[in-house]
Amino acid sequence: MPVQRVAAVEEGSPDAILIRRTMAEIGSIADKVTSYFYALLFVRHPELRVLFPPAMDTQRDRLLKALLTAAEHLDNTPVLVDYLQNLGRGHRKYGTRTEHYPAVGECLIGALSRYAGNVWDPETEAAWVRAYTTISQVMIDSAAADELRSPAWWHAEIVTHDLRTPDVAILTIRPDQPYPFLAGQYTSVETPWWPRVWRHYSFASAPRSDGLLTFHVKAVPAGWVSNALVHRARPGDVVRLGPPTGSMTVDHTADSGLLCLGGGTGIAPIKALVEDVAEHGARRPVEVFYGARTGDDLYDIHTMLRLQQSHPWLAVRAVIDQQAHVQLPDALRDYGPWNEYDAYLSGPPGMIRSGIHTLRDIGMPSSRIRHDAVEELLVTGI
Numbered sequence: 469m470p471v472q473r474v475a476a477v478e479e480g481s482p483d484a485i486l487i488r489r490t491m492a493e494i495g496s497i498a499d500k501v502t503s504y505f506y507a508l509l510f511v512r513h514p515e516l517r518v519l520f521p522p523a524m525d526t527q528r529d530r531l532l533k534a535l536l537t538a539a540e541h542l543d544n545t546p547v548l549v550d551y552l553q554n555l556g557r558g559h560r561k562y563g564t565r566t567e568h569y570p571a572v573g574e575c576l577i578g579a580l581s582r583y584a585g586n587v588w589d590p591e592t593e594a595a596w597v598r599a600y601t602t603i604s605q606v607m608i609d610s611a612a613a614d615e616l617r618s619p620a621w622w623h624a625e626i627v628t629h630d631l632r633t634p635d636v637a638i639l640t641i642r643p644d645q646p647y648p649f650l651a652g653q654y655t656s657v658e659t660p661w662w663p664r665v666w667r668h669y670s671f672a673s674a675p676r677s678d679g680l681l682t683f684h685v686k687a688v689p690a691g692w693v694s695n696a697l698v699h700r701a702r703p704g705d706v707v708r709l710g711p712p713t714g715s716m717t718v719d720h721t722a723d724s725g726l727l728c729l730g731g732g733t734g735i736a737p738i739k740a741l742v743e744d745v746a747e748h749g750a751r752r753p754v755e756v757f758y759g760a761r762t763g764d765d766l767y768d769i770h771t772m773l774r775l776q777q778s779h780p781w782l783a784v785r786a787v788i789d790q791q792a793h794v795q796l797p798d799a800l801r802d803y804g805p806w807n808e809y810d811a812y813l814s815g816p817p818g819m820i821r822s823g824i825h826t827l828r829d830i831g832m833p834s835s836r837i838r839h840d841a842v843e844e845l846l847v848t849g850i
């Protein structure tokens with residue numbers, strides 16, 4: 469039987485198609501494009517260099533990831549606007565100002581036109597100019613609106629530093645001004661030892677009446693910020709915090725149960741969610757699966773078991789890897805049914821991916837599965 473050839477149809481608006489073509493063209497040489505972009509930016513606008521960390525390794529990846537996300541969602545306006553508004557707010561802590569945006573746009577287009585030469589033409593350039601103008605305007609507007617209600621960053625003093633394992637510490641810190649956030653969210657932290665290097669950490673407690681915040685930090689190999697926070701930071705040291713962000717939060721108008729998976733330090737926001745449910749009158753079932761490589765790595769199991777003792781609606785189960793024979797998400801299959809639950813996944817990117825896969829496999833719709841963006845997690849805690 470003859471094989472029928474069907475021409476691939478590119479979907480989306482004309483601008484989205486042109487932008488995706490550029491992205492496909494540069495996909496394999498993304499590193500070169502980003503290096504060239506920053507070289508152009510710092511040669512043409514040397515005054516912008518101080519906004520970036522002294523070593524640019526992870527920063528380089530971030531730009532391209534932000535662009536890819538924006539390009540990917542060009543036709544999905546609500547998702548794009550939400551993402552860019554967060555990005556605009558988050559950029560205030562770097563000292564980004566309105567007049568910096570055109571400089572970045574001009575260098576971005578300079579780098580793309582050089583490396584996407586095969587597909588670059590006047591229409592493609594016009595599509596990028598339109599997209600960048602929209603992207604930057606949303607970011608500028610959201611930063612301006614945020615300026616009226618919040619500081620660009622907060623100073624926060626370390627109050628307690630509790631080393632739970634050789635490489636995990638629980639830190640309690642006191643912000644210098646009120647810090648409103650929701651359980652399940654995360655923030656960015658800069659230490660005094662690595663200026664302008666920011667890393668994400670989830671809040672490990674629901675908002676407290678004393679205004680203190682807690683974080684669980686694991687020192688990871690080559691992780692400047694995490695090693696400084698675990699091995700160097702002491703009570704009295706002062707860090708900087710960016711604004712809270714993230715949407716892994718509880719809808720208190722619903723009464724569905726919460727199915728929570730916390731892998732390693734990923735238990736931190738899960739603990740915050742449990743406290744949040746405890747504080748909001750209506751009792752709903754919460755099932756926590758807490759995964760770790762070994763029993764010793766379950767550094768916060770006692771807190772979780774204490775919570776279980778005080779709350780009859782809460783069940784906590786520890787899942788030890790047994791040298792990778794058991795994967796945390798597999799444990800879900802032995803319990804359930806989960807039809808009346810929303811899932812909350814927090815942990816390493818591999819766990820989140822396999823958790824989503826298992827949940828979809830047992831019939832949970834994507835709309836009921838919550839987790840932080842895996843791209844963000846790739847630079848979490850490093």
Ligand SMILES: NC(=O)C1=CN([C@@H]2O[C@H](COP(=O)(O)OP(=O)(O)OC[C@H]3O[C@@H](n4cnc5c(N)ncnc54)[C@H](O)[C@@H]3O)[C@@H](O)[C@H]2O)C=CC1
Pocket residue numbers: 654669670686730731732733734735736737759760761762787789795796797813814815816817818819822823840845848849
């Ligand atoms: N909001 C969030 O999602 C948060 C994420 N994290 C992330 O959690 C991670 C914690 O690191 P560690 O404590 O070293 O965790 P880890 O690498 O020791 O993993 C913890 C547990 O997660 C499960 N797991 C890991 N990889 C898996 C995979 N591919 N498939 C299925 N299950 C898997 C296993 O049960 C493992 O014992 C970091 O990557 C950190 O960035 C930490 C805090 C909050």
